[in-house]
Amino acid sequence: MNQAAxxxxxxxxxxxxxxxxxxxxxxxxxxxxxxNRLNITLEEIEDVKLAVAxxxxxxxxHSGHGAFIELTCEALSDALRVRVHDSGRHGTPAGDGGPAMxxxxxxxxxxxxxxxxxxxxxxxxxxxxxxxxxxxxxKRLAPTP
Numbered sequence: 658m659n660q661a662a663x664x665x666x667x668x669x670x671x672x673x674x675x676x677x678x679x680x681x682x683x684x685x686x687x688x689x690x691x692x693n694r695l696n697i698t699l700e701e702i703e704d705v706k707l708a709v710a711x712x713x714x715x716x717x718x719h720s721g722h723g724a725f726i727e728l729t730c731e732a733l734s735d736a737l738r739v740r741v742h743d744s745g746r747h748g749t750p751a752g753d754g755g756p757a758m759x760x761x762x763x764x765x766x767x768x769x770x771x772x773x774x775x776x777x778x779x780x781x782x783x784x785x786x787x788x789x790x791x792x793x794x795x796k797r798l799a800p801t802p
Contacts (some may be wrong), residue, residue, distance in 0.1 A: 668694060668732040676722050676743070681713045684728045684741075691730035692737050693712040696798050705737065705796055711769040712741040712792050721745045723789060736778075737796045744789040 672687045674680035688709040692702045709728070716722050721753050723744035731738040779795040 661698060667734075670730045672728040672730075673725050675729070676717055676724055676726050676745075678714070678717055680726070681710050684713050684726065685710050687728060688730050688739055691732050692796070694732050695737055697737065697796070698709075698799075705739065705794075708773045708776045708794055709739060709741065709774050712794070715769050716741065716743040716745075716790075719743070719745065735752070735798055737798070738795075739777075739794045741792045742789060 661735065668691065670687060672684060674683055681742050685706040688724070689702050689706050692705045697705075713726055713728075716726050727740075727744070729738075729740040729742070731740075773792075773794060777794040778797045780784040782790060782792045784790045
């Protein structure tokens with residue numbers, strides 16, 4: 658089977674690590690390993706590693722984080738998709754029953770979210786007060802000649 662045919666089927670790696678700083682390196686390594694399977698430069702792999710580290714650090718620094726960080730890395734034919742999930746519960750502003758708090762700039766220490774958005778091609782997030790936060794980061798691949 659040739660490489661093009663092999664890349665049609667996405668490759669998925671799921672990792673669940675304790676929500677503690679000493680486990681961020683493993684999350685970075687997992688993302689780098691999946692990225693290395695794609696047509697991606699070493700510089701782009703370093704970008705992915707830094708974005709994953711910033712996302713995991715943001716989860717750890719948040720007081721309402723869950724016990725684990727779930728990392729999902731998916732190698733697609735045209736992109737690397739990385740999802741960082743924090744299952745911690747998030748309150749609503751002033752406890753007024755209003756909409757859930759957003760994944761705001763302060764939560765990622767300002768510079769962290771700036772770095773993530775700069776390093777990755779697409780960044781989106783979803784915050785649910787009971788289910789936690791999903792941060793989705795996508796790094797598109799350069800077209801192959």
